[in-house]
Amino acid sequence: MDQTPLRCLLIARQGQGDREERIQDHLLELAELARSCGFEVQARRSLRRALIAPKTFYGSGQLEALAEEARRHDVSYLICNDELSGSQVNAIEKLTGLACMDRTGLILAIFEQRAQTREAKAQVELARCEYELPRLKGAWTHLERQGGGVGLRGGPGETQIEVDRRMVRTRISQLKRELTHLERVRQTQRQGRPQGLPRVALVGYTNAGKTSLLKALTGEGEPRDLLFATLDTTTRKAFLGQDFDPETGEATQEPRHCLVADTVGFIRKLPHQLVAAFRSTLGEVRTADALLVVADAAHPDLEEHLKIVGATLREIGCEAEGVEAQPRLLVLNQVDRLHRPQRLDLKKRHPGAVQSCATEGTGLEEIKTWLRELVPGPPRPRELEAWELPDKVETEV
Numbered sequence: 571m572d573q574t575p576l577r578c579l580l581i582a583r584q585g586q587g588d589r590e591e592r593i594q595d596h597l598l599e600l601a602e603l604a605r606s607c608g609f610e611v612q613a614r615r616s617l618r619r620a621l622i623a624p625k626t627f628y629g630s631g632q633l634e635a636l637a638e639e640a641r642r643h644d645v646s647y648l649i650c651n652d653e654l655s656g657s658q659v660n661a662i663e664k665l666t667g668l669a670c671m672d673r674t675g676l677i678l679a680i681f682e683q684r685a686q687t688r689e690a691k692a693q694v695e696l697a698r699c700e701y702e703l704p705r706l707k708g709a710w711t712h713l714e715r716q717g718g719g720v721g722l723r724g725g726p727g728e729t730q731i732e733v734d735r736r737m738v739r740t741r742i743s744q745l746k747r748e749l750t751h752l753e754r755v756r757q758t759q760r761q762g763r764p765q766g767l768p769r770v771a772l773v774g775y776t777n778a779g780k781t782s783l784l785k786a787l788t789g790e791g792e793p794r795d796l797l798f799a800t801l802d803t804t805t806r807k808a809f810l811g812q813d814f815d816p817e818t819g820e821a822t823q824e825p826r827h828c829l830v831a832d833t834v835g836f837i838r839k840l841p842h843q844l845v846a847a848f849r850s851t852l853g854e855v856r857t858a859d860a861l862l863v864v865a866d867a868a869h870p871d872l873e874e875h876l877k878i879v880g881a882t883l884r885e886i887g888c889e890a891e892g893v894e895a896q897p898r899l900l901v902l903n904q905v906d907r908l909h910r911p912q913r914l915d916l917k918k919r920h921p922g923a924v925q926s927c928a929t930e931g932t933g934l935e936e937i938k939t940w941l942r943e944l945v946p947g948p949p950r951p952r953e954l955e956a957w958e959l960p961d962k963v964e965t966e967v
């Protein structure tokens with residue numbers, strides 16, 4: 571995206587059972603996503619609709635009113651909180667004259683902007699192909715530009731859309747092959763890392779402060795106030811200090827270190843195409859010796875964020891209990907933004923958690939002590955918290 575931010579309107583459907591407050595929360599998060607993608611948000615609107623209009627999802631009356639508002643404010647994009655089909659996007663674009671994107675499309679666009687390494691680029695393109703496949707509408711110029719347009723018609727009777735689908739499927743196979751190869755490279759790198767050091771992964775909701783904590787622990791990392799600032803896993807060595815004999819004051823152990831990996835953040839309704847495509851990057855989380863689960867304690871939706879993190883961890887194969895369960899420490903970060911009574915309340919709700927401020931280094935010693943005790947020693951039993959366990963009805967992530 572170029573320098574001048576594109577203006578957008580954000581909309582979300584409010585069905586009969588949806589609380590206004592919840593829809594507003596979703597619109598706020600959508601606004602954060604839009605900002606992180608480089609958009610300027612003109613306005614957020616919840617549209618009351620008991621039933622979905624099959625053709626345009628939101629109904630032509632409400633959409634025409636929005637188009638009018640957009641014209642007045644020089645808005646060119648309409649970003650929708652709801653998942654739309656390809657034909658609904660087309661119908662909305664035709665009716666309003668605005669470019670239309672749904673939430674998954676927006677998250678994919680952010681990932682596309684951020685992807686730096688070959689692996690991240692391939693993962694994001696795979697997710698994009700999986701997303702576009704059921705949405706193809708005839709011509710897929712993006713692929714044709716990549717030189718795939720020659721001699722592709724598969725004989726009489728094959729329509730343009732069939733050709734396009736075949737091209738996307740071919741690209742998906744290529745990308746999967748490339749990712750399998752890159753996964754092997756990653757495994758070799760993993761084996762090449764200093765042996766014997768415990769590997770710890772920072773996981774959590776996006777913008778919680780994972781990278782800030784990496785920086786506080788290892789001196790490296792570039793925190794940014796953007797959703798999905800980090801896409802690639804970065805592993806750095808952290809110095810955890812040294813144990814001293816309290817009587818003699820002499821060092822009793824070798825200085826302790828561990829490897830800390832920063833990872834891509836989670837979000838509610840993280841597009842399943844992205845979870846699937848990022849499986850190998852997230853393998854760093856699955857194979858880590860321990861997890862530091864970082865959360866923004868000052869966020870009004872903290873408890874929901876934790877539930878989403880718990881569910882996403884299960885989705886990628888990290889269980890909270892059982893023989894394979896990794897030791898976990900909940901790090902309630904950004905407590906500098908809370909008042910004392912709020913911190914006390916938090917302590918009651920999450921007694922086993924460390925309260926931290928990554929930017930000032932508060933809570934760091936407690937985290938380091940916990941990490942130091944990881945080696946050596948058997949896993950320590952602990953009480954599981956509600957967010958780590960599946961609900962009777964699983965939270966939608």
Ligand SMILES: Nc1nc2c(ncn2[C@@H]2O[C@H](COP(=O)(O)OP(=O)(O)OP(=O)(O)O)[C@@H](O)[C@H]2O)c(=O)[nH]1
Nearest residue numbers: 776777778779780781782794798799800835927928
């Ligand atoms: N006040 C305060 N701000 C913090 C703290 N920790 C992080 N931040 C800020 O929160 C924002 C996000 O921090 P990051 O460390 O980039 O968050 P992240 O979890 O790595 O985010 P993604 O990589 O985007 O998923 C940055 O602007 C940080 O400066 C904290 O303890 N207190």
Ligand SMILES: [Mg+2]
Nearest residue numbers: 780781799800
């Ligand atoms: Mg980060």
